[in-house]
Amino acid sequence: MNFTKIILFGTLLSSIVLGAQTTEKITSHVNPFIGTGAAHGSPLSGNNYPGATVPFGMVQLSPDTRNTPDWSVASGYNYNDSTIAGFSHTHLSGTGVAELFDVMLMPFSGAIVKEEAGQNAYQSKFSHEKESAKPGYYSVELLDYQIKAELTATTHAGFHKYSFPKNKEAHIVIDLDHSMKKSDWNTLIIASQLSFPNDHTIEGYRVITGWAPMRKVFFHAEFSQPIIHNHVTDGGNIYDNAKIVNGNAIRAILDFDTSKQQEILVKVGISATSIENARLNVQTEIPVWDFNATVNAADAVWEKELSKIKIDGTEEQKQIFYTALYHTFIQPNTLSDLSGDYPSVDFTTRKSSKPYYSTFSLWDTYRGAHPLYTILQPERSVDFVNSMLAYYKVFGYLPIWQLWGQENYCMIGNHAIPVVVDAVLKNLSGIDAEAAFEAVKNSSTREHPGSPFSLWEKYGYIPENLKSQSVSLTLEMAYDDWCVAELAKKLGKTDDYNHFTKRSQFYRNLYDKQIGFFRAKDDKGNWIGPFDPLKYGANGGYPFTEGNGWQYFWYVPQDVKGLVGLVGGDNTFTKKLDTFFTLEDKPEEVNDNASGFIGQYAHGNEPSHHIAYLYNYAGQPWKTQQYVSEILTKMYNTTSSGYSGNDDCGELSAWYIFSAMGFYPVNPASSTYVIGSPSLKEASIELNDGKIFKVIAKNVSDKNIYIQSAKLNGKNYTKTFIHQKDIDAGGTLEFVMGSKPNKKWGTKFEDRPIK
Incomplete structure (x- = not known):
């Protein structure tokens, strides 16, 4: 299946259908922030998330505003929160149980801080004034680090774009331990693995049980710049410049040199069956390092689907x-x-x-x-x-x-x-x-x-x-x-x-x-x-x-x-x-x-x-x-x-x-x-x-x-x-x-x- 050809055809079809009737894009009316956080005095709001996804896709790449999401933030995001813990690749939309939150990434700049086991020291404050979303795209400025994070997605893959500040150390956290509260639904990470086949790639998986029993999540991540160092922890165990780590509480900090290029792109393929399929998914759906093209492709797919009903109001x-x-x-x-x-x-x-x-x-x-x-x-x-x-x-x-x-x-x-x-x-x-x-x-x-x-x-x-x-x-x-x-x-x-x-x-x-x-x-x-x-x-x-x-x-x-x-x-x-x-x-x-x-x-x-x-x-x-x-x-x-x-x-x-x-x-x-x-x-x-x-x-x-x-x-x-x-x-x-x-x-x- 050639995803790119499908998208181009969808874009052409959309322009034919819409061209004779209106130049107004239907996607311009979508506000992904609707339903993401209750107003004062309101018990519920929708429990929706604002992140990037495509119609009926496997990947929902969206910010998580809590280290351990619970019922009150079942989608991972609450508009009333003031910090972001990271960007994970799977979310539920509007449900009453917090679940998924697989493969979380979080960029940060500056010195590495020693963390206690199971804690995330790298969350950042954010402001809605420096946050935006539309179908297939999300962006936010991480105020603590002066990093602009942008996200888009295909059916099986997430695409990250992180713009780091000049003259600061650049890092990306990858967290395989991030989930809803381990006390909820007997949530437990049974096994996980992180491996570094080369200096541009990370692969791995986790097997986690919770609201859904025994979920297997595999991923393949490619970076536009080389990883110059990695620091991996698994609970109290610490591994420096590891090649492979197996455990059940794995988190890694990746170091990058952004002195010449402040942007780091990350392509992450997801699969429920194997690393090989995660690799095939991302390499097929995002074959080149063109973030804007993926954003435009996602928008075109949404335009085509949302155009199935045209309204006047x-x-x-x-x-x-x-x-x-x-x-x-x-x-x-x-x-x-x-x-x-x-x-x-x-x-x-x-x-x-x-x-x-x-x-x-x-x-x-x-x-x-x-x-x-x-x-x-x-x-x-x-x-x-x-x-x-x-x-x-x-x-x-x-x-x-x-x-x-x-x-x-x-x-x-x-x-x-x-x-x-x-x-x-x-x-x-x-x-x-x-x-x-x-x-x-x-x-x-x-x-x-x-x-x-x-x-x-x-x-x-x-x-x-x-x-x-x-x-x-x-x-x-x-x-x-x-x-x-x-x-x-x-x-x-x-x-x-x-x-x-x-x-x-x-x-x-x-x-x-x-x-x-x-x-x-x-x-x-x-x-x-x-x-x-x-x-x-x-x-x-x-x-x-x-x-x-x-x-x-x-x-x-x-x-x-x-x-x-x-x-x-x-x-x-x-x-x-x-x-x-x-x-x-x-x-x-x-x-x-x-x-x-x-x-x-x-x-x-x-x-x-x-x-x-x-x-x-x-x-x-x-x-x-x-x-x-x-x-x-x-x-x-x-x-x-x-x-x-x-x-x-x-x-x-x-x-x-x-x-x-x-x-x-x-x-x-x-x-x-x-x-x-x-x-x-x-x-x-x-x-x-x-x-x-x-x-x-x-x-x-x-x-x-x-x-x-x-x-x-x-x-x-x-x-x-x-x-x-x-x-x-x-x-x-x-x-x-x-x-x-x-x-x-x-x-x-x-x-x-x-x-």
């Missing part, structure tokens, strides 16, 4: 929208090398002819991000699904939260199932439907920590005294079962369809009609009390997961019609929604993931994300329009505190992208999108076959948030939903907006998004 809207789109395209991450090698879940190395992907934050991303990928990244969506199916063949069930090729069992249910089913039901080419069904069926029947299926089949619900998080588990597993049933239906598997359809109704078994909530039972069928719908659960020890009874009440996306009937009809349902969005009471202890409140609605975490759209199902679409508009306005901005919660690998971003255009996948595997309140004047989606699906919102403004009328391809349209086939066909969905609700539009039963 305010500058603030463009910045929020395109930064959100940028964040959704950061992950899943390529894990395979250019050779096709990738680390399988059984710790062997396997080969794939297509990219193999990891970083599947599925409890989050199945809701909005993966449906968005099926529209904007259909070919990659196929590769995502096939990566999951390859994983299933070895592991026995689909991934739950897969990182660096390994399972960490984070969160509940198995939400690879709706991702796989959605892709097959949308007829994406290149997926074996029978193999997909085998995977989703077995992942819905084989016991694993995320879903206790023996209890499920025996009781028709999860008893809290046998498995905690029981109400959330019951509701989420019922949805996954609906997905399995739909795929069985498509493939003509009647017995399986009937079986899983029956299981998808198990949610009813935990509905207490006396109090009007889902609540926990024990294995004898008794309600477990006391019950407080305001009380929060975290990730165990309580019936609800990262939420409360109010937020989980609405989680029946497969059968909203049934939920409406369960509570007593449209009026009771909408009154309960009204209370949900206006009830401000909160208990003393609110789970850390609960933020971005409108009443009990908590936009900062995913269980709430579909709820504003539910008024459409009960004949009051103007209230959906009201609350969607409020969320769009209040929960996103252009500051470092731009998100109301963790972005969770692009999920909060995906909600904004869909909702700003005017629709959202309430049931992510249904191929149906429920209409909200479009906030953009215009959005044009470029489809894979060259067709365009355009959404126009006439008269839209901060006050004109209500739909007065709509047309689809020139014909009057009163339905409060559209189908995937409407998007696939191309065409125009046109809204006329106004400042007051039109309580006649979309209110008839046949206009509701109910089958």
